[in-house]
Amino acid sequence: MMIKNIIFDLGNVILRLDQSATASGFKALGATNFPTLSHHSSSQTIVDYETGKISSGDFRALVRSSVGLPETVADEQFDQVWNAMLLDFPKGRLELMRTLKKDFGYNVYLLSNTNAIHIEYVDKVCLADYEEDSLHPFFDKIFYSHEIGHRKPSKAAFEHILQAQGLIASETLFLDDMLENVEAAKSCGLQAAQVDAETDLGFLQLRF
Incomplete structure (x- = not known):
């Protein structure tokens, strides 16, 4: 056919991706617990966010809690690290x-x-x-x-x-x-x- x-x-x-860059970035921001968070992850938070069931704000809040990010980390810093895995074409x-x-x-x-x-x-x-x-x-x-x-x-x-x-x-x-x-x-x-x-x-x- x-x-x-x-x-x-x-x-x-x-x-191109480098998912370790996001892991390293969250650790640098003070994360105390780091589960696998990537576009390949099957965690419920990722699945819910990538199927439009939760908002970006809800996603940030859930990830902040799960990885133990300090409250001082701004949304802009969070997004920068979350996007660090995205490289180039x-x-x-x-x-x-x-x-x-x-x-x-x-x-x-x-x-x-x-x-x-x-x-x-x-x-x-x-x-x-x-x-x-x-x-x-x-x-x-x-x-x-x-x-x-x-x-x-x-x-x-x-x-x-x-x-x-x-x-x-x-x-x-x-x-x-x-x-x-x-x-x-x-x-x-x-x-x-x-x-x-x-x-x-x-x-x-x-x-x-």
Whole structure:
């Protein structure tokens, strides 16, 4: 079956990450207890925030309590550390999205487990060297978990994008750095592969 649609993950596929930077940052701010807090985390606080069930303010309060941050830490300091894991786009990565759309005729989508604080930072800081103020121009449609209310590896996340865009699962390729997300996509009938930010995605320019 010919691939007509490609769905990309964001973190560690299109955008480089260093999750240890956030861990180090919270410790530097005086955190006394540090559970795993990352976009891959399955902690209830992360899940609730990345599916839009709690606000950014509620998220900060819950994390402050769980990691033991001093009350003197301002929201701006918190956000700076939470965003420290977000680095940059590998050379040519975003340009490839446009090439796949324009020159190869693919429908190109983004499906990301993410949150409002991260996306504001991506738009304002990570995209500073580009002529766009958001990621939307690089894709046909973007699906952020905190906006659609579903988070990978939930099947509902994949079913949402298939239904919203009227896509045929077997004609759709999904690329993600997490094996559990790749397997979940396959269980929904999509073709899927595990890649990361260092993977050369030039193979996508060979028409399937």
